[in-house]
Amino acid sequence: MQIIYAELIISLIIIVFTLSYIKENIFTKPLIILCCISNVVYIIWRIFFTFPEHGWVNWIAGFMLLLTECIGFLQMVIFYTLVWNPVRESKVPLEQLDHIPTVDLFIATYNEPVSILKKTLAGCKNIDYPKDRTQIYLCDDGDRVEVKKLAEQFGALHCTREDHMHAKAGNLNHALKHSTGEFIAIFDADMVPLKAFLTRTIGLFKDPKVAFVQTPQAFYNDDPYQYNTFSAEAIPNEQDFFMRTLQAGKARFNAVMFVGSNAIFRRTVLDEIGGFATGVITEDMATGMIIQSKGYKTLSVSDVLAMGLAPESWGDMLKQRDRWCRGNIQCAKKWNPLTMPGLSIMQRILYLDGLIYWFFGLFKMIYILAPLAFVLLGIYSLNTDLISILEFWLPSFLGSFLSFKIVSKGKRSLIWSHIYDTSMAPRLTISALTELFGLKQLNFKVTPKGATSGKREFHLASVLPHIVLVGLTLLAFIEVGVDNFVFHINNMTLFGMNILWAIYNLLGLLMALVVAFNQPRHRSTERFPINRDEHIQFINQGREVTAPTKIVDMSDRGARLRIDKSRMERNISFEQLTLQIEKLEPIKGHRVWIAETKEELTIGLQFDDVSPQQYTEIIDYLFNENESKRTSFESRRSHYLATSTRFMRHGFKKREPLQRQDSRHHIDEPAYLMILPDERIHLAALEAAAALSEKEEDYVRNSQPFEKQVHLVDLSLTGCQIICSFPMNQKARVIIRSNQAKMNRREAEVVWSTRKRGNYLTGLRFVSEKDQAELNHNRTQYSAGRNLFS
Incomplete structure (x- = not known):
């Protein structure tokens, strides 16, 4: 009977999965149903037929593993509830509003470099909205002279305060008291808004019950997973799946999370709740939940309307996630979603699920240690045999794997979820437990952005637990080999099952070590691929000459140009150049390097001092006119083997600064x-x-x-x-x-x-x-x- 069930459910899952490629809208839901059925059967089997029978140590290990699997099952059900029927996003043009409302643009900063703030200010200036209806506030909690000068250059108000209570939330609340706009748009210091930010979001406030609209946090640089594994073109940013898929699902239940930036609020609602929530290090989640408890609507938009900087190093990413983990637990302890008045049942469930998510490190550590405990210490977490595993676990795993593959549409895979969780598990296990039991206080700290390092660095401190776990896994392999070939122990069925489990865990552990190799980042600012034909002007023998050129890539500080030698005169030094781009004022610069082949010249151009107006035009060109840097989520696919091969091929090569020299x-x-x-x-x-x-x-x-x-x-x-x-x-x-x-x-x-x-x-x-x-x-x-x- 059991084997018939396994054969039937596996056959149905494979057939429906294959059909879903042909008619995705029709067969996706049947595939989800099959996935849930197979997982329900698996959980029932685990509860009633696999619990360890002897020894209190085995009992504790078995209970922990079973509890972890049950929590994972409930999270899976919640996930498929979110993606079951994605909400259709509405678009309301500004023309449908009674009037064009005033909007204050808040840029929160503390110690970020001026070069980063400059991009964000220019992005705000480029927003397509009546200029007399917007005002930019540079909310500077660092009270820096250079930031004040920058604000003056771009026509922004430099907003500071005498005390620095409540970090970012206090900074924003102070700006609220000194501004008058009907709506408040919030941007982190590194988030550059695109032209359509307000025209895409303000219209949604036609419904007076809408309190805030959240747009995705997207990034124009590579996060450590992408950069350190040389997989920027193969895998999406680690946050994309939450920002675009899960937020859309939460919108169905009016449970959209405010994520701290790229959101716009109705001022009257903020005034009603007393401003942004304080007393926790993640004021964003608390603020959104309080607003929803008052009965207001919250919406999400999946269109990328602002782009910023992801953490550049593995250590910085861990610090950021540590802060998020502890901040969410802080928030739930202060505003318990289960008892908070005004929340619906589904809102409570989703916020509780968001809280439980941050214990993923603990859950992952249980999964990693369970097979090692069996092989090395003889501790049983489950009592079963290989045939039963194949009959009950295999259908549930296959259903989860294939349905997730269809639903995620390439934005995430189970193997990459496994890698993400494994790489952060030891650190976030400690973070979650210490915050849960109040063992350590954590103050708000800004995630470093824009920092570059020309050296390859291995973040040893963060992966010492992974190294120990890799060593224990290899020791387990040796133990099984010795028992089998030396002592001829015949209990290889259970040993084999646990070794396969350990191999799966080992894949995540090894990739965590790869990600911890911070590869050199020589560029001080991100370049955007352009590949457009434009013109350059230069002086040759006292006369001005204009020639065609191709812009290969470009940043806010310079560009790489490629010139066909057959269309140029000889013996030109290209010392001073003027780049001519359609719709932009000519940009003057000087050559910093030149490389030559038989057919073409490649020139590195550094812009000379540009005016704020010119700089604003450059940012507009890079972020709004240039589509090549936008992330194409659905086209990205990366397999574990391909990622490992890329790292082995490139990871240990000497990487010179991205600064070419002339032909010598x-x-x-x-x-x-x-x-x-x-x-x-x-x-x-x-x-x-x-x-x-x-x-x-x-x-x-x-x-x-x-x-x-x-x-x-x-x-x-x-x-x-x-x-x-x-x-x-x-x-x-x-x-x-x-x-x-x-x-x-x-x-x-x-x-x-x-x-x-x-x-x-x-x-x-x-x-x-x-x-x-x-x-x-x-x-x-x-x-x-x-x-x-x-």
């Missing part, structure tokens, strides 16, 4: 360096190396320039390498010439110097025309020295 030509000719008297950084190095002759010492005493002979190794448009008998320190300035290499005097800066076979190999970067003003005093004061190069 081998020279092997003598050259001469002028040592300027005011460059004491040089003289000290020369004296320490005993590299000064008596005549040169006289030059030093009389403050006169002199030359030292060196050997020119190679030469490019932006710099050269030399071999000399003395060391030079970084950033010291020199003047170099070589008659044999036909190189007139060039002013340069020392970039690096290293000892090599008794001499010093030194890299020089030529000083551009833009920087040469810094050396004018040298030219004037030591005009006699310049004659050496005539």
